[in-house]
Amino acid sequence: MNKILSKRLLRDLRTNIGRYAALLLLIVMGIYLVVSIVGSAEMIIRGTENHKSVNMVEDGQFTVFVPLSDENISELTDDGTQIEPIRQLVRESRSAVTMICGMLVAIMVVMLGLDCYVMCSNVRDYTVSDTKYEYQYLYKYPEKTVPEVGEAAYIETLSTDCMGYTLDVTVIGIDGKSKYFDARPEKGKTKAVINSSLVERYGYKVGDRVVFSNSAADADYSFTVTDISDYSVGFTIFMDIGSMRELFGKDEDYFNTVYSDKRLDIDEGRLYSVTTKEDIERSASVFVKLMFSLVVTLIAAGTVVFCVVMYLMLGVMIDRSAMGISLIKIFGYRPKEIRSLYLNGNLFVVAVGAAIAVPLAKKAMDMIFPSFIPNVACAMKLSFPWYLYVMIYFAIILVYTVINSLLIRKIRKISPAEILKNRE
């Protein structure tokens, strides 16, 4: 029994290797996030201790001291002093890099949610826009003559593998002058036009040889890609109807599907199904509704993680600077001046970090996202419109602004008397 179970486990592992690899990557990232948050304070302090003598930094002293304003610099440089505002920021670079890595992980979770939503929306939108017919009549018992105003087609279903899953590929035999599909297949039993979904999923190009199976007949069919169609519904290839009939051994006038713009008077007993464009629109929208709660959960979770990372990392920086803040409060620095000293530098880090992390997270998530849904036969159109990137970026700045206000309260709570505790 154990042997059977272990064999089954191995088989499952082999067939789902991509999915498990993606899951493992997410677990590692999650562990990294937790460890970096929990261990960051210790790490920073230990790292600082190790480099104390080189970097002239001690606990509780100035760490993020600030890029001085132009007015400050010119006033100070009038005395012949050379100030290096960036010096302090460079000293905090390790903390900044840790914060950016934390941001990257959080943004990746948000991107996962957005990719999910974008993919489902695109499937819906492209399916609707690519369906040019109003009615599709699928025959159980095909007729000999094509109904008037209808366009005959021959449909077969083959299959292909993706990460251990069997996905359907619809083979549609059409006339070269079809008004419902933008494919123009060439004559030939081994020639086919493939749709954009297959190109996006598998990376096929013109001239490639593709092989699909008919598991019922236990036969494989090999085709050479002659063209690529923009039709994006599911996995679809187009053949010349005559060549297809020959390939599958059908009569020369055989058809089993009719497309039309109007309702046709066909004996219902002959039909397997009638599909309207509305049906297709409705079913295409189902994905968006089904996935919406998951999308919201992922975006909310990513935002929470982002807020936690941001608050903890920036809070650690403030805590390390408590003595320095206390010192300048004793000197008489006003709250606004203290804020500009200790918080404005962080805005720079967050702004630059977000500019790096957002596209990087998107790229990384686009690469691993297909492995999350290998069992769905559809295209992976994951591209965002440009304004979505802008919205994400400004959302990050907005979240930082909110957290900044919490940190201002933290700074306010540091009393001038803190530094007076530094006694022998």
Place this chain on the structure above:
Amino acid sequence: MYLQVKDVKKSYGKDTSYIQVLKGVSTGLERGQMCVIQGTSGSGKSTLLNCIGGLDTMDSGSIKVDGTEIFGMKPAQLSDYRRDNLGFIFQFYNLVPNLTVRENIQICRYIAEKPLDIDELLDTLGLTEHQNKFPAQLSGVQQQRCAIARALVKNPKLLLCDEPTGALDSKTSRDILVLLEKINEKYGTTMLIVTHNNSIKNMVHKVIIIKDGLVKKEYENEKRVPAAELEDL
């Protein structure tokens, strides 16, 4: 009176941990005077200094510096009071370790309305050749000189020194005291020095001895000993 302290009371804690540190301290200081506040550990001298410096709030009483009442000031007002009137010198220097000597001084120069000239100050305090060094590269006395320069650059009316020689040996302590004396003569800065070193009281204009939260004794020195001649530091 430049500095007037009237019946100042200060306590900490509640219930079983309640302790009254200052029990009604009253004293005063004229402008330009150097004054030592002396007492044993726990007598309340540092607490009094903190109250005068606006770093701690009194329970009751009155503290006036150049006619300005501190009691009842809000934190922002206290911050401005310290900014415009006070300089601080600490026992353990509290310099910013990743700024040079010059930059440490400039921290306070930046917020001063009428700051002193940095180069002159560096020269007076013997720090010109060290101005581009970091605190870790300086000796204890040099660090304290830097701290003094930082406190003075604002041209404060009142300099509060909490154990300024506490972390130094006798020779270097003398150097610092000579410096403070020089500054008092040159800039006319009023100074309040908290110390438990018995010798320092001989160099100042006025001595206040605090015991158990009250002024036990206060007197003015008729004959001051120059700092350079102090013994048993």
